[in-house]
Amino acid sequence: MRKSRKETAETRELILNTAAREYRQNGIAETGLAEVMNAAGLTHGGFYRHFESKEDLVSQSLQRTFDQLFEGMDASGVGKTANDALAAIVNHYLSPGQRDHFERACPLAALGSELRRADDSTRDVVSSGVGQFVSILRKRIDRLPPRQAKAKATAMVSALVGGMVLARLVNDRTVSNSILKDTRDFILQA
Amino acid sequence: MRKSRKETAETRELILNTAAREYRQNGIAETGLAEVMNAAGLTHGGFYRHFESKEDLVSQSLQRTFDQLFEGMDASGVGKTANDALAAIVNHYLSPGQRDHFERACPLAALGSELRRADDSTRDVVSSGVGQFVSILRKRIDRLPPRQAKAKATAMVSALVGGMVLARLVNDRTVSNSILKDTRDFILQA
DNA sequence: TGTACATCAGTGAACGCGCGTTCACTGATGTAC
DNA sequence: TGTACATCAGTGAACGCGCGTTCACTGATGTAC
Numbered sequence: 001m002r003k004s005r006k007e008t009a010e011t012r013e014l015i016l017n018t019a020a021r022e023y024r025q026n027g028i029a030e031t032g033l034a035e036v037m038n039a040a041g042l043t044h045g046g047f048y049r050h051f052e053s054k055e056d057l058v059s060q061s062l063q064r065t066f067d068q069l070f071e072g073m074d075a076s077g078v079g080k081t082a083n084d085a086l087a088a089i090v091n092h093y094l095s096p097g098q099r100d101h102f103e104r105a106c107p108l109a110a111l112g113s114e115l116r117r118a119d120d121s122t123r124d125v126v127s128s129g130v131g132q133f134v135s136i137l138r139k140r141i142d143r144l145p146p147r148q149a150k151a152k153a154t155a156m157v158s159a160l161v162g163g164m165v166l167a168r169l170v171n172d173r174t175v176s177n178s179i180l181k182d183t184r185d186f187i188l189q190a
Numbered sequence: 191m192r193k194s195r196k197e198t199a200e201t202r203e204l205i206l207n208t209a210a211r212e213y214r215q216n217g218i219a220e221t222g223l224a225e226v227m228n229a230a231g232l233t234h235g236g237f238y239r240h241f242e243s244k245e246d247l248v249s250q251s252l253q254r255t256f257d258q259l260f261e262g263m264d265a266s267g268v269g270k271t272a273n274d275a276l277a278a279i280v281n282h283y284l285s286p287g288q289r290d291h292f293e294r295a296c297p298l299a300a301l302g303s304e305l306r307r308a309d310d311s312t313r314d315v316v317s318s319g320v321g322q323f324v325s326i327l328r329k330r331i332d333r334l335p336p337r338q339a340k341a342k343a344t345a346m347v348s349a350l351v352g353g354m355v356l357a358r359l360v361n362d363r364t365v366s367n368s369i370l371k372d373t374r375d376f377i378l379q380a
Numbered sequence: 381t382g383t384a385c386a387t388c389a390g391t392g393a394a395c396g397c398g399c400g401t402t403c404a405c406t407g408a409t410g411t412a413c
Numbered sequence: 414t415g416t417a418c419a420t421c422a423g424t425g426a427a428c429g430c431g432c433g434t435t436c437a438c439t440g441a442t443g444t445a446c
Contacts, residue, residue, distance in 0.1 A: 027304055029217065029219040108359070112359065113217070113299065113300055113302045113304060114220075116358045117220070127360045152376065155376030158353035159376075163348035163352065165303060165355065166347065168306045171310075171314065171316075171317045178341075182342070182348075183344065183348040186342065186345030186380065
């Protein structure tokens with residue numbers, strides 16, 4: 001039963017968004033193609049009408065995730081001073097809500113340690129994602145020359161990603177909340 | 191061919207150390223038991239004479255890794271002022287050498303995002319590892335009341351782990367070196 | 381605008397492969413006397 | 414201390430299972446006239 005071009009494009013989007021969610025939820029290696037396709041309401045056989053391989057899906061769904069993430073970050077700052085916009089991003093990134101909903105949060109924190117072993121195409125997507133993340137923060141740092149602002153923004157991304165990874169690792173909720181708070185404070189008063 | 195008690199204990203140590211290395215190198219999900227046993231010079235059938243399951247091995251090898259890591263950190267500070275000891279730990283943790291040798295570096299940075307999905311026993315080991323890491327840094331922070339020193343130490347661990355994750359993700363060596371340096375500077379001048 | 385045919389999105393079964401785990405077997409080690 | 418037997422570390426083959434990928438098939442969609 002061939003589908004129309006519009007429906008085909010919609011299916012592709014659906015697979016992409018479902019994969020982005022499933023990978024952040026359960027990890028890339030631990031998420032099978034059948035799992036993604038079933039979660040999208042399809043059978044796994046049709047996968048290869050849309051993507052060349054699992055690696056292709058990983059790369060493209062990550063690109064999608066980064067685009068949405070940075071769009072949201074940019075949008076969260078409109079009408080605010082640089083400082084307020086920065087605080088809004090940091091407080092949102094390191095919030096308990098983001099910690100508990102890996103499936104719609106930052107892929108660097110959700111998949112960080114396994115992305116190192118991804119293929120070249122995915123590594124490129126991730127590298128450029130890190131660069132974009134730094135740029136977004138740098139633009140919100142005033143009263144500092146560009147070079148120093150970039151260095152500070154880079155370190156802030158380190159603390160954001162690491163703080164979220166640790167908050168999710170720890171099995172005590174109180175400790176986890178403290179990690180989020182301590183890391184937020186450290187970033188914002190530096 | 192039964193082995194002596196001494197040999198048996200040695201084999202167990204060998205498997206534990208080999209696993210600790212392989213898991214940090216290739217990830218837990220992506221490392222099979224046969225791979226670990228072969229790397230230790232054994233056949234995979236004998237695995238269950240030493241461990242109950244893969245999860246058991248993961249949990250015990252992580253415990254081992256943390257013990258060695260923190261022992262080294264403590265040792266690196268003897269005969270130094272608190273401040274120098276702290277700087278030594280931070281500079282060593284975020285060095286290019288540690289970045290390039292995942293197999294003998296910190297498991298939080300090497301396995302961070304996939305440990306979230308580990309079993310309870312492993313989660314306990316990891317949680318207590320995070321706590322010990324914070325304690326080690328806190329002891330090296332002077333001129334701050336205990337509560338604030340702990341908060342600062344917690345945020346420092348976030349930045350250390352996140353900085354190393356990012357430095358390993360990025361596919362440009364110069365950018366990676368900058369991430370390490372910017373994160374080190376941020377932590378030490380905060 | 382209508383008809384005839386080619387295209388192809390999605391299904392469901394199958395493939396080879398590596399996984400974690402089990403097991404019969406071996407022979408040196410450990411134990412009981 | 415020496416002998417007889419039980420134990421068990423390690424081997425290598427086998428298990429059921431889920432993985433990524435392929436393929437024959439279907440019928441609605443798209444294209445050519």
